[in-house]
């Protein structure tokens with residue numbers, strides 16, 4: 001029998017094994033299984049004996065199970081499985097929480113390898129949740145040979161139903177029948193990068209004879225991943241650029257708009273406007289991402305592009321992630337455009353909340369061309385929405401939309417220009433990986449005269465008495481005529497706002513009940529200092545009309561304090577709001593805190609942000625909050641964030657692991673590799689855009705695009 005990457009596992013491994021692998025990891029083909037790479041390798045040669053294991057070290061022990069027993073946990077619900085192992089020199093206890101099923105494998109007398117970090121509990125040495133691999137009978141016999149001692153043991157991501165050694169065994173069977181595989185990489189690149197051949201790399205990553213084998217193999221396959229993805233992205237971008245698109249050049253209308261602005265654009269804004277104008281005049285569609293700090297003035301830059309398009313008779317569609325934001329965009333654009341320009345362009349709002357009659361009116365204005373600016377939510381993507389001449393698509397806050405939505409709007413015109421706005425600073429390598437098909441413009445400086453936001457950590461673990469001071473500070477600010485935001489991480493004690501961190505996701509987050517909108521609202525209203533103030537709530541589960549009403553009243557100054565969840569995270573612009581209190585700040589991600597903070601200090605008054613946390617000094621949770629307080633530079637924060645976060649969080653859960661097609665490449669750590677892969681990809685596509693001379697690479701791209709990467713590219 002022989003097998004290629006597309007061969008199904010069924011015929012090779014049998015029905016049962018295939019089903020188990022499918023269920024546990026979604027593996028169905030030889031290619032899938034071969035890409036289930038070891039998480040790490042244990043080396044048999046460097047085994048420690050239990051007698052000498054130092055506390056705090058990562059160790060691998062060969063030992064025998066002496067006893068295994070299960071008991072309920074002392075403080076919490078659940079159970080602990082305690083397994084005592086011995087290697088003849090001493091005893092170590094393994095502990096597993098809520099994993100009673102392991103007891104059926106870890107029976108007294110079973111021998112195997114156990115790897116983990118040595119801890120101490122009540123004077124006993126312990127491995128909590130160790131990785132382990134139990135030996136089969138044959139293995140137990142050959143254990144002492146020298147070759148065996150040198151051979152690294154691949155440890156695979158495993159589940160309760162499929163153990164690491166079962167995966168290794170399946171891979172052994174597959175590798176034995178695997179055909180020689182054509183190399184997807186051009187030979188010149190393989191040579192230059194001194195990579196292994198593809199087939200050889202797959203062999204060595206799964207069945208290394210020594211350490212250097214898996215290291216070379218991993219380097220090779222990691223490069224393959226980066227290169228294939230960058231080739232896909234560069235190709236997508238070249239293709240997008242190769243089509244024709246109506247040129248949209250700035251004219252009198254644009255000049256008039258810029259002259260009528262109450263301020264002059266900053267240097268950065270001018271440069272980005274120029275980049276956009278160059279793109280839009282080129283005759284090919286623009287695909288540009290504009291990233292800039294909160295308050296850096298992206299809206300006016302986008303408005304300039306809209307006016308330019310209107311000047312050529314075209315229309316703009318602006319897509320916002322939520323109703324609140326669509327409303328806010330609509331209002332701020334009308335204001336930015338001014339009465340004359342608004343009358344000329346006739347902006348309309350199109351959201352799901354519109355009544356039938358209003359909706360019909362908006363649809364007609366878009367289809368007839370009577371409106372040259374249609375602002376809306378997902379409702380814009382519907383089939384009934386048509387445009388007379390869609391020239392520009394503006395998408396706010398890209399991280400909430402995917403390429404498919406970009407495409408859905410794009411197809412409502414004939415290759416319109418596309419402008420994506422994001423206030424989340426994106427580290428360059430992430431931008432290159434996630435938005436690799438977009439050109440990137442950056443607005444790095446804030447408009448002059450903007451006062452920096454003062455941020456303070458209110459560490460209640462160290463200073464519990466500071467809590468009342470927080471509220472006095474808010475009351476003082478309101479007494480001075482300003483307004484305040486109070487942000488909580490939950491709607492009620494049982495309902496979270498969408499997108500909040502799960503408890504277990506955030507190491508170091510204290511177990512104290514989190515503050516919620518429902519608890520905080522009455523608490524604040526009852527404070528003596530707040531007796532005469534108007535305090536209202538806003539969160540994601542309120543009806544849109546209510547949310548809008550609260551936001552509008554707040555914007556109009558009729559509400560002094562809003563208690564809110566992260567629904568206020570993006571784009572909300574209330575210049576008179578000068579102070580924000582973020583409760584349980586450790587419950588939020590770094591960039592989220594930064595975004596939230598950007599809601600204050602947007603007017604002439606300096607902004608203050610109080611980051612209230614119970615997190616203890618030295619925890620990751622606390623470090624995140626302190627990082628935010630330490631700098632206002634979003635790019636610096638993005639870098640700090642990367643260091644504090646785990647990989648999966650960077651691309652978002654749906655983009656990590658299998659879905660992204662990235663298994664070995666780490667956008668957080670492989671910046672240099674991604675760069676290099678990008679250069680190779682650009683050079684190759686410059687000489688062979690259709691990859692006619694590289695059929696193996698083309699086939700790999702197509703296979704990947706068909707399955708997951710397309711998914712990934714579409715859904716990011």
Ligand code: ADP
Pocket residue numbers: 263264265266269292293294295296297298299300423447448571573602
């Ligand atoms: P962003 O969308 O990037 O968060 P906005 O475009 O909403 O920022 O701008 C924030 C505020 O700054 C708005 O009130 C806007 O009118 C103002 N603004 C924008 N550009 C300038 C500038 N060059 N000089 C002064 N104020 C500006």
Ligand code: MG
Pocket residue numbers: 298299571
């Ligand atoms: Mg904005």
